Amino acid sequence: MAISLEGRTAIVTGAGGGLGRTHALLLARAGARVIVNDIPQNLSAAEAVVEEIRSTGGQAEAAGASVTDEAAVAEMVAQAGPVDILVNNAGILRDKSFAKMDLADFRLVVDVHLMGSVICTKAVWDGMRERNYGRIVMTTSSSGLYGNFGQSNYGAAKMALVGLMQTLSLEGAKFDIKVNCLAPTARTAMTEGLLPPQALELLKPEYVSPALLALVTEDAPNRTILCAGAQGVEQAQVTLTRGISIKDMDDLDAGQAILDQLPKIGDIATATVPASGLEQGQMELGKAMGAIQA
Missing domain, CATH: 1.10.287 (Helix Hairpins)
Known part of the structure; x- marks a missing residue:
């Protein structure tokens, strides 16, 4: 039986392109009303995703807000109405070896990935507790779980999200709030010149989104780290x-x-x-x- 999210409202951050876009499209296809978020400078990209969703009969709205802006996030959540699903997907990269990295770039990446997810989660948390329902996904990474050269800032932020998930999954359990992590493997602008076309074809963002869908359904697990990419799905465990x-x-x-x-x-x-x-x-x-x- 196909998954149905009819009657659910979902926010996907950083959804103007890439993984966020494919997440938003699939959630809408499953019947959810999707708030397509991106930074104000990328609002036109978010609006284009909204049009994609609406063109196939789905429900979607665009929201321009930086996940690091508490007031803007609060306004986005208020305008969305009751939020059932939050996908913390927004992120940035500032890759350099630790020896060459400025602390400003370390802080910026942590602010967007970690604090951005905290701010968005905090904005929906009380409402989910009051309604005794919520599904939240943190986007972690193999860089955090296992390390990657040149990504100390990114890896630290991504592993911190696992720690956040571990505790929130415990605190939210009695309110039927399930909190999980997704570690995607998908092609990005960085990989375009590094991998052959055949490999890039296997790393389509669309191949990750089914794992995201599984983590936000009514029957979703809790406190689970799924790794997904190239049409494969694995589970990482601490x-x-x-x-x-x-x-x-x-x-x-x-x-x-x-x-x-x-x-x-x-x-x-x-x-x-x-x-x-x-x-x-x-x-x-x-x-x-x-x-x-x-």
């Missing part, structure tokens, strides 16, 4: 191994023991996904008290 105990060791000896036993500490065969940071702490206490075998 895992915890069983590790070892250094109970009753001298600190200097313990440090050496940790080095010596890193293979055992890192053995993924014992890995689990803690339900919360508290659960991770409880596991360590359990080992210290002898309730859990290291």
Whole structure:
């Protein structure tokens, strides 16, 4: 059975082009009313996406607002009416090796990706709690999950969004607010000269959006990181191994023991996904008290 978002209102930030555009088009195709957001300077691009949606019978409106502008975001949300779905997609790049990067460029990328997502999420959060329904997606990245040369600012911001998702998914659960992450792999202006045409064809933004759709439905998971691209979908997880105990060791000896036993500490065969940071702490206490075998 095809997914239906009839009666739902969705905001997609940074939707004047690229992934945001394909997300908006697919959400509208599923029946959602879509608020197509982009910065005021790109409002014409957002309006073009709105026309694409309306030309096929969908419902859409354009909203020019920077995600870093709290007042503009608040106005966008107020004009949208009750918001059921928020897709935090807006972002920028300022790639350079850390040695050559200005702190201003580090702050700017963190402001747009992390604080922009915080500002937009905060603007819809109370309404979702009051209506006991919400679906929020943070756009993370393999650069944050696994690192990429020249993207310390981008990677830091993208991994911070995973941390934001981890906590908001817990706080929103009793209000049926589900918060997830999407790590897309899609062609961008940066990759045009780096990859052959065949590879670029496989990295269409359209191949990512079905994963986004799965994360915003009524039956969506919670606290899930989906990676998607080239018509493949995977799940990334922040895992915890069983590790070892250094109970009753001298600190200097313990440090050496940790080095010596890193293979055992890192053995993924014992890995689990803690339900919360508290659960991770409880596991360590359990080992210290002898309730859990290291």
